[in-house]
Amino acid sequence: MGSPTSSTLVDLAPGSLLWFPGHAGFLPFASTEAGLMARQQLSGRGSPTHVLMIEDDPSIADMYRVQLEHDGYRVTVATTAELGFITVAENSPDLVLLDLLLPDRSGFEVLISLNERLPNHPPVVILSNYGEPSMIDRGRSLGAVEYLVKSRVTPADISSQIPTWIAVGRRGGQGES
Amino acid sequence: MTQGAAFLQNLAAAGFVALGIAIAYRWYRERGRAQAMLALALISLAIVAALGRVGDPRHPSAVLSIVEVVAFLLSGYFVLLFRNEFIPLGTFAFQAANLLLAISIVVGVVDVTLLSRADSRAATLIGLELIGAWAIFTGEPILRFWLASRNLPAVQRSRMRFLSFGFAVLIAISFVSILGGSALQSPAATIVVELFVLAVVPAIYVSFAPPALLRRIWRMGEENELRAAIQDLLIFTPTRQDLAERATVWAARLLGGSAAFITDADGKVIAHAGIEPARAAHLMAEQVNDSTRAPDRVIAVPLPLTDGQGSLAVVAGPFTPLFGSEESSQLRAYASSVSAGLERARVTERMAAIESNKTQFLNLASHELRGPVTVIRGYVSMLEGGLLGHLNERGRKAAVVMSAKVSEMNELIEEMIEAARLEDGALTLRLVEADLREVARAAAANVAPLVDSVHKLELDLPERRVRVNIDPDRTRTIIANLLSNAIKYSPAGGSITCQVRARAGIARVSVSDPGLGIAPESMHTLFTRFGRVITPETEHLKGTGLGLFLGRQLARLEDGDITVTSVPGKGSTFTLHLPSASASEAPANGAPPDAAAATEGHVVGARARANRRSTD
Numbered sequence: 001m002g003s004p005t006s007s008t009l010v011d012l013a014p015g016s017l018l019w020f021p022g023h024a025g026f027l028p029f030a031s032t033e034a035g036l037m038a039r040q041q042l043s044g045r046g047s048p049t050h051v052l053m054i055e056d057d058p059s060i061a062d063m064y065r066v067q068l069e070h071d072g073y074r075v076t077v078a079t080t081a082e083l084g085f086i087t088v089a090e091n092s093p094d095l096v097l098l099d100l101l102l103p104d105r106s107g108f109e110v111l112i113s114l115n116e117r118l119p120n121h122p123p124v125v126i127l128s129n130y131g132e133p134s135m136i137d138r139g140r141s142l143g144a145v146e147y148l149v150k151s152r153v154t155p156a157d158i159s160s161q162i163p164t165w166i167a168v169g170r171r172g173g174q175g176e177s
Numbered sequence: 178m179t180q181g182a183a184f185l186q187n188l189a190a191a192g193f194v195a196l197g198i199a200i201a202y203r204w205y206r207e208r209g210r211a212q213a214m215l216a217l218a219l220i221s222l223a224i225v226a227a228l229g230r231v232g233d234p235r236h237p238s239a240v241l242s243i244v245e246v247v248a249f250l251l252s253g254y255f256v257l258l259f260r261n262e263f264i265p266l267g268t269f270a271f272q273a274a275n276l277l278l279a280i281s282i283v284v285g286v287v288d289v290t291l292l293s294r295a296d297s298r299a300a301t302l303i304g305l306e307l308i309g310a311w312a313i314f315t316g317e318p319i320l321r322f323w324l325a326s327r328n329l330p331a332v333q334r335s336r337m338r339f340l341s342f343g344f345a346v347l348i349a350i351s352f353v354s355i356l357g358g359s360a361l362q363s364p365a366a367t368i369v370v371e372l373f374v375l376a377v378v379p380a381i382y383v384s385f386a387p388p389a390l391l392r393r394i395w396r397m398g399e400e401n402e403l404r405a406a407i408q409d410l411l412i413f414t415p416t417r418q419d420l421a422e423r424a425t426v427w428a429a430r431l432l433g434g435s436a437a438f439i440t441d442a443d444g445k446v447i448a449h450a451g452i453e454p455a456r457a458a459h460l461m462a463e464q465v466n467d468s469t470r471a472p473d474r475v476i477a478v479p480l481p482l483t484d485g486q487g488s489l490a491v492v493a494g495p496f497t498p499l500f501g502s503e504e505s506s507q508l509r510a511y512a513s514s515v516s517a518g519l520e521r522a523r524v525t526e527r528m529a530a531i532e533s534n535k536t537q538f539l540n541l542a543s544h545e546l547r548g549p550v551t552v553i554r555g556y557v558s559m560l561e562g563g564l565l566g567h568l569n570e571r572g573r574k575a576a577v578v579m580s581a582k583v584s585e586m587n588e589l590i591e592e593m594i595e596a597a598r599l600e601d602g603a604l605t606l607r608l609v610e611a612d613l614r615e616v617a618r619a620a621a622a623n624v625a626p627l628v629d630s631v632h633k634l635e636l637d638l639p640e641r642r643v644r645v646n647i648d649p650d651r652t653r654t655i656i657a658n659l660l661s662n663a664i665k666y667s668p669a670g671g672s673i674t675c676q677v678r679a680r681a682g683i684a685r686v687s688v689s690d691p692g693l694g695i696a697p698e699s700m701h702t703l704f705t706r707f708g709r710v711i712t713p714e715t716e717h718l719k720g721t722g723l724g725l726f727l728g729r730q731l732a733r734l735e736d737g738d739i740t741v742t743s744v745p746g747k748g749s750t751f752t753l754h755l756p757s758a759s760a761s762e763a764p765a766n767g768a769p770p771d772a773a774a775a776t777e778g779h780v781v782g783a784r785a786r787a788n789r790r791s792t793d
Binding site for chain 1 (some may be wrong): 544545547548550551552554555556558559562564565587590594598603605
């Protein structure tokens with residue numbers, strides 16, 4: 001727990017002396033060897049894995065898109081909670097990256113409607129600027145497979161985790177509380 | 178004996194005349210309708226008393242007798258009007274009283290002019306009618322006053338009771354003298370009666386003008402209780418509005434009024450108790466416009482406020498007819514205390530607002546900063562990773578520097594958020610059993626990039642495990658912060674040691690540096706929020722002033738602490754103290770005491786708890 005090797009990803013950045021990295025997430029991190037091959041296996045029969053980002057800040061969305069598309073994912077961005085929900089319902093992406101602070105509704109509300117109306121929705125990862133333990137707990141109880149604080153992770157970190165999250169989602173890791 | 182009786186009669190008459198003069202003078206000075214009614218009642222009584230002693234009692238003058246009868250009836254009627262000032266009489270009661278007065282005057286005049294030689298039975302009946310009317314006029318008010326006085330402050334209570342007592346004695350004497358008949362003609366009986374009458378004079382006098390000594394005696398019992406209550410009110414009420422409102426409640430109680438209010442410099446009612454704001458504003462306007470004609474049911478004194486001179490006013494209740502200079506000076510003294518209390522509350526509120534603004538700002542700013550930092554950090558990491566095209570040598574170096582600086586920003590943001598959480602009491606620790614040596618090693622690894630060619634970092638760890646119940650991530654951060662401070666404040670370089678020891682139930686991590694040291698007079702700012710020691714040697718060094726504040730607060734949440742010893746120019750040693758995990762708490766099933774699996778508990782961060790173990 002306290003040793004540098006088992007710390008969360010943030011500590012891999014040199015000189016980072018974070019006050020509170022412990023709650024950055026609650027899944028054990030996957031090794032970073034996941035490559036294009038793995039992704040194509042996951043998505044099945046060669047079609048690229050489809051990631052939906054529900055994120056209203058275009059600079060952040062664009063940044064993640066650059067990394068994810070580079071790594072072979074298909075990326076859709078929804079800028080409001082409403083658009084996000086519709087996209088999940090109609091396009092059934094493989095994974096949802098969900099921001100909490102959205103212009104129309106909160107990310108938590110999106111997650112609640114997904115749980116109610118689309119019980120078999122794809123795994124949801126919350127990406128937020130807020131890292132309060134209470135919010136992390138709430139995200140977890142609503143069935144998010146991961147809760148990450150944006151400033152603590154790089155796009156590469158996220159990209160490398162996607163296969164794990166999808167695998168967890170397939171195993172039924174979501175919906176637990 | 179007869180001479181003695183006559184002397185006493187003269188004395189009693191003189192007493193009533195003096196009473197009349199005293200209240201007339203008082204009314205002249207203080208004005209007010211209620212005061213006027215009481216004055217008229219007593220002056221009428223004085224006239225009756227004086228007329229009784231002039232002329233030959235055996236051959237009474239008809240004119241004087243008529244004046245005497247009318248004055249007597251009016252004296253009672255004015256007592257009723259006095260009561261009417263506080264408890265308005267109903268229309269019916271008023272008309273009945275007027276009718277009774279008119280009938281009695283007619284009866285009295287007829288008695289004096291036509292029936293003066295009638296038989297004694299008729300005289301007794303007529304006398305009974307006159308005294309009965311007078312007893313009705315005065316008896317009802319004094320009964321009310323007496324009953325009401327039970328709930329009044331000591332001074333008011335005593336005054337009301339003396340007034341009631343005085344008139345009650347007069348009523349009793351009147352009935353006794355009319356019914357006693359010839360039995361009371363003897364000088365001895367006259368002396369007894371006159372002694373009673375004489376006792377009435379001071380009783381009534383103290384009811385409207387009690388001497389200071391008497392007031393002090395009356396008040397003695399409640400004084401301390403009152404003072405303590407008002408002191409509590411003024412010192413401990415947190416906000417200005419609260420204090421103003423409670424102060425009005427106490428002002429009313431202090432003077433026995435029914436209501437009280439405070440107006441600001443513009444006459445706006447800012448606090449009120451027992452009265453509608455509109456009514457209060459109306460009464461205040463009356464006071465301001467013409468204080469001589471204003472009703473004496475309101476007593477108002479200046480109240481210095483931050484933004485000008487306000488007023489504190491008390492409104493007399495139905496049963497608090499008498500506001501005099503005593504109440505005025507009492508209220509003045511109270512107002513100056515209230516004023517000081519309000520000022521104190523203003524400063525307290527301001528301080529609290531500043532503190533809360535600081536915390537809110539910390540919270541908001543830190544979360545808002547995370548957004549842009551995320552984007553910068555993301556792109557910089559992509560630049561470093563070559564995702565955005567290949568950089569030349571200089572570009573790669575620049576990306577490394579940018580990455581380090583963004584990490585630094587991130588670190589500051591995390592500190593700010595942690596500080597705001599701590600202030601809000603929203604900080605939660607996750608306590609697990611851990612080996613302090615491992616934590617110290619991790620901290621040293623964290624600061625490794627900061628160690629340059631002139632510094633050397635030495636870890637001095639014991640052979641055996643040092644088991645502690647801590648939040649490992651936070652504890653690592655505390656130690657890393659101490660280490661980075663040690664490097665930062667030793668600009669000339671040298672060897673920095675991080676020593677871990679456990680003894681007598683306490684585990685310690687000591688970080689020593691050969692650096693600038695801290696002057697004794699600066700020690701007290703070290704652990705305060707945003708407290709930084711700024712000297713010519715340190716002013717160029719960056720920092721938020723949050724690191725040590727957070728370190729100590731977090732250490733205290735873990736039931737530990739941070740202490741410091743320092744010699745200016747020679748260096749400093751910061752020591753983190755933590756309670757050792759006792760052997761009995763170790764897992765009993767022989768499983769390896771793996772950190773995450775071992776005893777786990779939560780500590781909710783609250784300032785009260787953090788401050789409990791203050792060692793400053």
